Amino acid sequence: MTFHELSLFFDRIEKTPSRLTMTEILAELFTVTNAQEIDKVLYLLQGSVVPLYKKADFGMAEKLLTKAFISGLQIDKKQFDQVYQKNGDLGTTIEELRGSITVIGESDLSIEEVFEKLYKLTQVTGTGSQDIKASIIIELAQSLDALSCRFIARIPTNTLRLGFSDMTILDAFSWMLTGGKTLRKQIEEVYQVNPDLGLLGKTIKEKGIEGLSKIGPVLFTPIIMMKAERLASVEKIMEKVERGIIEPKYDGFRLQIHHNKHDTKLYSRGLDDVTHMYPDIVAGIEKEVTAKEIILEGEAIGYDIQTGGFLPFQETVQRKRKYNISEKVVEIPLRLFAFDILYLNGQNLIHKPHIERRLLLNSTIKVSGDVAVDTILISPLQKMENSHQIEIEFEDAISKGLEGIMIKRDDGPYQPGARGFNWIKYKRSYSSKIDDTIDCLVMGYDFGKGKRSGFGIGAILVGVYDVKTDKFVTVAKIGTGLTDDEWRLMFKKSQVLKSSAKPALYDCDDLMNPDVWVKPEIVLEIRADELTRSSIHTAGRLLKRTKSGGGFEVDVPGYALRFPRLEAIREDKRPTDATSLTEVEEMYVAQKK
Numbered sequence: 001m002t003f004h005e006l007s008l009f010f011d012r013i014e015k016t017p018s019r020l021t022m023t024e025i026l027a028e029l030f031t032v033t034n035a036q037e038i039d040k041v042l043y044l045l046q047g048s049v050v051p052l053y054k055k056a057d058f059g060m061a062e063k064l065l066t067k068a069f070i071s072g073l074q075i076d077k078k079q080f081d082q083v084y085q086k087n088g089d090l091g092t093t094i095e096e097l098r099g100s101i102t103v104i105g106e107s108d109l110s111i112e113e114v115f116e117k118l119y120k121l122t123q124v125t126g127t128g129s130q131d132i133k134a135s136i137i138i139e140l141a142q143s144l145d146a147l148s149c150r151f152i153a154r155i156p157t158n159t160l161r162l163g164f165s166d167m168t169i170l171d172a173f174s175w176m177l178t179g180g181k182t183l184r185k186q187i188e189e190v191y192q193v194n195p196d197l198g199l200l201g202k203t204i205k206e207k208g209i210e211g212l213s214k215i216g217p218v219l220f221t222p223i224i225m226m227k228a229e230r231l232a233s234v235e236k237i238m239e240k241v242e243r244g245i246i247e248p249k250y251d252g253f254r255l256q257i258h259h260n261k262h263d264t265k266l267y268s269r270g271l272d273d274v275t276h277m278y279p280d281i282v283a284g285i286e287k288e289v290t291a292k293e294i295i296l297e298g299e300a301i302g303y304d305i306q307t308g309g310f311l312p313f314q315e316t317v318q319r320k321r322k323y324n325i326s327e328k329v330v331e332i333p334l335r336l337f338a339f340d341i342l343y344l345n346g347q348n349l350i351h352k353p354h355i356e357r358r359l360l361l362n363s364t365i366k367v368s369g370d371v372a373v374d375t376i377l378i379s380p381l382q383k384m385e386n387s388h389q390i391e392i393e394f395e396d397a398i399s400k401g402l403e404g405i406m407i408k409r410d411d412g413p414y415q416p417g418a419r420g421f422n423w424i425k426y427k428r429s430y431s432s433k434i435d436d437t438i439d440c441l442v443m444g445y446d447f448g449k450g451k452r453s454g455f456g457i458g459a460i461l462v463g464v465y466d467v468k469t470d471k472f473v474t475v476a477k478i479g480t481g482l483t484d485d486e487w488r489l490m491f492k493k494s495q496v497l498k499s500s501a502k503p504a505l506y507d508c509d510d511l512m513n514p515d516v517w518v519k520p521e522i523v524l525e526i527r528a529d530e531l532t533r534s535s536i537h538t539a540g541r542l543l544k545r546t547k548s549g550g551g552f553e554v555d556v557p558g559y560a561l562r563f564p565r566l567e568a569i570r571e572d573k574r575p576t577d578a579t580s581l582t583e584v585e586e587m588y589v590a591q592k593k
């Protein structure tokens with residue numbers, strides 16, 4: 001297939017406001033794509049040349065790319081500036097300018113040819129690399145047509161956001177095979193263990209749905225992490241768990257560690273490779289873990305050498321940084337409490353009951369257990385006995401400055417990507433009526449008024465994730481809890497994510513439409529006083545036909561946050577890691593009691 005043909009699909013996807021139509025277009029694209037190119041098509045659809053958890057670094061600022069296009073197409077800089085001013089978008093600017101000129105020697109490049117060149121952008125480094133990159137862009141600009149150039153401008157500048165989630169892609173795989181979504185669940189189960197969409201697409205193309213059953217955990221491909229359910233009382237925990245263990249709940253950040261003789265990599269909950277940020281953990285693993293091949297999980301938390309206690313989340317989180325890492329390693333040393341093992345020396349362990357995995361973890365990692373000495377430790381556990389004991393363990397954890405406790409069922413498998421009662425979190429209640437914060441996706445914002453007009457942003461529309469429909473539904477507009485710097489940061493982050501139309505994954509009442517739509521990317525942790533019901537928010541809202549049958553009216557109002565305020569910007573979470581609508585429903589029920 002040519003890159004031009006692929007661009008026609010990109011264009012159709014970009015234009016449709018309907019998630020279902022998007023699924024159909026993607027399925028049509030996968031049908032006409034052959035097995036050799038489908039992995040490349042999948043990475044390109046995501047604006048990359050590698051699976052998303054690898055993050056392709058094109059190292060191309062907009063300025064360098066623009067300069068290359070201008071010189072390759074011999075466009076006047078003034079003319080470029082004029083069109084850019086009018087369009088406000090690099091992709092369509094370059095498309096328009098490319099369309100207005102004829103280039104001698106224009107050829108039609110295949111997807112593979114274009115992919116190779118884009119891939120090369122991520123590989124060249126060192127002196128002279130900028131010139132090589134510019135020459136690649138010049139070559140592409142001269143060979144490809146106007147529409148293709150729109151997308152070529154967007155991929156290396158990380159601005160190609162076609163507006164679907166990985167779930168839409170999985171639906172499209174099913175659609176390609178059956179004309180419906182019947183296989184989605186089966187495909188999704190494999191995706192949670194191995195979220196390399198390119199590999200999944202290629203396998204389906206080559207071997208059909210049966211081929212997927214052979215895909216298991218692979219070292220250095222992060223497994224989507226299992227999540228915990230929350231319960232608000234010990235009685236409810238006892239109802240759900242017959243036999244289980246209690247562990248402290250550390251308030252740090254989760255890491256999934258992949259390690260063999262040659263390499264160690266650390267992945268965040270959002271599946272980002274964060275190895276470079278935590279050299280102390282890497283050194284600890286290489287020193288303390290002797291297994292040949294292992295995937296394990298744990299929580300990293302800041303350790304206070306002076307007091308021998310743990311640091312609050314706000315301090316631990318300072319370790320998440322790109323620069324001055326070595327200074328912070330000394331200032332805020334980390335301890336990693338390993339709590340699960342998913343893979344060992346070629347053996348997939350995720351289906352094994354928790355109790356077996358824990359025994360294996362204990363026998364595989366031999367550490368002294370001295371928190372003053374080791375970086376890697378094993379999370380201590382207690383057998384769950386009765387409700388009184390759960391309360392005592394809980395109080396004990398709180399008194400040590402921890403967040404609460406985790407209860408894990410003995411017989412529970414590791415369920416990648418799933419939130420279930422095999423793991424239950426029991427956290428301290430706060431003074432507000434809602435026990436917990438809510439992670440929301442930024443869906444758009446309104447221009448600021450008064451002082452905020454200086455920031456360009458005044459209120460942020462946020463929503464939660466409805467897993468069933470794969471859509472984001474609104475719960476609040478938030479305008480407090482942000483410092484001036486945070487307003488500025490939110491404005492800056494939003495600028496590259498602006499969307500002229502409502503993204504297909506958003507469900508929003510017209511009355512709530514923001515001045516500017518923001519594509520799904522930024523997750524905020526929000527605290528609120530209470531969950532209330534509201535007819536203008538779409539979270540959990542049900543509509544029915546009006547009596548006249550001409551339109552719709554609210555049957556059941558949605559959920560809304562009362563007095564929402566920002567607690568933190570959650571760089572570690574992906575949009576679909578936002579709190580789910582089901583959790584909001586449960587929190588509403590819990591709050592009423």
Ligand code: AMP
Pocket residue numbers: 227228247248249250251252253254269299339379406425
């Ligand atoms: P939450 O982020 O409130 O949904 O709680 C779940 C998170 O608690 C997990 O993703 C881990 O990062 C963290 N956590 C802390 N201690 C443990 C533990 N012992 N077992 C599992 N998860 C833990």
